[in-house]
Every structure is written in C-alpha cells, then in structure tokens.
C-alpha cells in the first residue's frame with residue numbers, strides 16, 4: 001500500500017489539484033462566496049471575478065459546490081454531475 005500511494009496515487013493527486021483545471025462561466029454574479037470560503041485562500045476576487053492565485057489547492061471542491069450559480073467547473077467533468085452540499089453544512 002505505501003508503494004501504491006507514493007508511486008501512483010500521490011502523483012495523480014498532484015496533477016488533479018492544479019487550479020488551472022477550474023473554469024468560470026458567464027453566470028458568475030461576483031458574490032465572492034467562493035473566495036471567502038476557500039480554506040486554502042487560493043481564490044482572490046479581481047474586478048468582480050474569482051481568480052485562482054495558487055497553482056495548487058487542496059481540491060476540496062468547495063468553491064464549485066457552494067457557488068450559488070454553479071459557475072465554477074472542473075474541466076469538462078463536473079457540469080453533468082451538478083452540485084452537492086451536505087444538508088448539515090451551512091454555505
């Protein structure tokens with residue numbers, strides 16, 4: 001298991017957590033929620049738009065799932081899956 005983790009899973013995780021995977025739709029209303037709630041401070045608001053300022057984040061996907069307009073996507077993989085928030089969590 002340690003071999004698998006270090007040789008296979010970790011490099012794959014490092015590739016996945018690049019913030020360059022995120023895209024922003026025109027539906028963004030500039031509310032800034034994604035930036036305020038990012039636990040890694042990887043997002044800044046510039047001219048009313050979120051900008052990912054770190055090359056890598058912890059990839060919690062909180063920004064994608066909290067956005068009230070579902071304006072954040074991860075490559076072309078997430079649009080069809082929609083959003084999810086645990087009913088016990090507050091935005």
Ligand code: SF4
Nearest residue numbers: 028029031032034067
């Ligand atoms: S939470 Fe969504 S709508 Fe609000 S600024 Fe971020 S991307 Fe735009």
Ligand code: SF4
Nearest residue numbers: 038057059060061063
């Ligand atoms: S995935 Fe999580 S850590 Fe990465 S930018 Fe979004 S909220 Fe921040």
